[in-house]
Amino acid sequence: MYSLLLAIIYIAFVSLGLPDSLVGAGWPVMHQDLGVPVSFAGVITMIIAGGTILSSLASERVTRRFGAGIVTAVSVGLTAAALVGFSVSGSFWMLCLFAVPYGLGAGAVDAALNNYVALHYAARHMNWLHSFWGLGASISPFIMSYAVTSGMGWTGAYRTVGIVQAVLTCVLIVSLPMWGKVNRVAPPGQTDETDEAHGAATEPPGAGGHVPLAQALRIPGVLVILTAFFAYCALESTSILWASTYLVAERGVDAATAAAFASLFLLGITGGRFLAGFLADRVGDKQLIRLGFTTAGLGVAMLALPVETDVLALAGLVVAGLGCAPVYPAIIHSTPANFGRRSSQAVIGIQMAAAYTGSTLAPPLFGLVSAWAGMWVLPLFLAVLVALGLLMSERLNRLVGQRGRAERLARQP
Incomplete structure (x- = not known):
């Protein structure tokens, strides 16, 4: 089943x-x-x-x-x-x-x-x-x-x-009958280390009561992860829309070649997520997010380097796609562990809203920025998003770690 x-x-x-x-x-x-x-x-x-x-x-x-x-x-x-x-x-x-x-x-x-x-x-x-x-x-x-x-x-x-x-x-x-049965039986080997702290064991729909939007936003760390998620989705959507134009306008890359490598950014995300699946259970969501943002930053740096050859810039686009790959799934999967199972649906709903807001607003925002400053600013724009996403995700890690230590001390006799 x-x-x-x-x-x-x-x-x-x-x-x-x-x-x-x-x-x-x-x-x-x-x-x-x-x-x-x-x-x-x-x-x-x-x-x-x-x-x-x-x-x-x-x-x-x-x-x-x-x-x-x-x-x-x-x-x-x-x-x-x-x-x-x-x-x-x-x-x-x-x-x-x-x-x-x-x-x-x-x-x-x-x-x-x-x-x-x-x-x-x-x-x-x-x-x-x-x-x-x-x-x-x-x-x-x-x-x-x-x-x-x-x-x-x-x-x-x-x-x-x-x-x-x-x-x-x-x-x-x-x-539909299968969903209820899986709800009542947690998958083998899967636990939520914060269940005890948050008083939320595996529960069927309707258990634990509604978590209002305002209450979810007040949970420590939620605004931090929303900012990280916004930054990631802004990074992804801006790269998809503008990378090809940047390669042609600023690097003089042939339009057909630029289009092919822009599509490789998407293929890098798809293939990278498949590869990340083999590492996810051993590495963990926190490390995947950190590694993903760091690798994406490396790709953006390769895209910006002022060298004569275009090979480095084209490869940087692929590396950035591979780096982006695990971030979105890892942020979502870590939500129950970071905020408790009872609040996870509310938090993920807000995360989805932040994701779509970033994806919708960032590309036209960069269009305005590039019209004023020039297309050369794309790597800098992307680097700011990478840094913001990495900074916010690391801040969440510290908040979750501090909360866990405080809860362990509170349970000690």
Whole structure:
């Protein structure tokens, strides 16, 4: 039962990655068919991001009431309906309308599923699951390309992914009884060292009471990890959007070569998470976060070095991707240990909101900065984000360590 549900969750993560690249891959054709400027893609992505942030913040209350299984199934169903809606949209306002359930479904399922895995599965699975998400995100541009070249049009790509999501919804509904059983039995070898301190053993949905947003934000260390998560997601999204332009404008790299290595940044994240899965249980989340930020910083430094050859800069982009790989899964997986199982859903929901805020705001912010200072500033911008993420994650480690020592002293006779 435990392994079968894990297999379903792996499939869910692939499917969840599929819609994330569709707008970017299809927009060159979509905006022409809809008769709107290229810049209107930002409107769609902002609506999706807004819905995602709202549903992430509400995920704790909803998941505690209905359980992770039901929330995941309903959210994937909501996303499937939105994608089918995209496929029948003949005007821009219809895309904006269907972008609302698209974002609401994505945020709720992301928070619920990540918390469930953090509570019930080993660290290696968190890394591998996010690697599978990257696989899904990498596949969707090919789906869009095939749909456009085969005559199905961009609507065919959305319809295809929508059908895949609908099938997954049916599978999740059938699997609902498994979620409750896994909830009641912790996986072999998995413990939460802070359970005793926080008074929260493995518990079914609804146990322990609702943790309000304001209360979660007052937990020592939450604001620190939110800043680290914001910095990481800002680093990732800014690199994805602007790295290719930087290589062409500042390093004189051929456009095709720059595009290929920019895609290798994403492949580095996906492959790095797969490799990190083999180390996660032995190394631990704290060390993975530290190693990830440090390696990403090394990659950014390689990107900035003023040398004649472009090889170092191109390799630096790949190294930065490998460094980014374990940070997101490790932050999520460490949440129950850092803040207690009872509060983990609330904290992860806020973390998801911080993640989407960073991903949404940082790329256009760098666009403004580069318009004023020049594209050369990209490595400096990325270095600031790396330093902020590393500094905040290390501060959290100190806070958690101090709290643990204080709790051990308090339990001594």
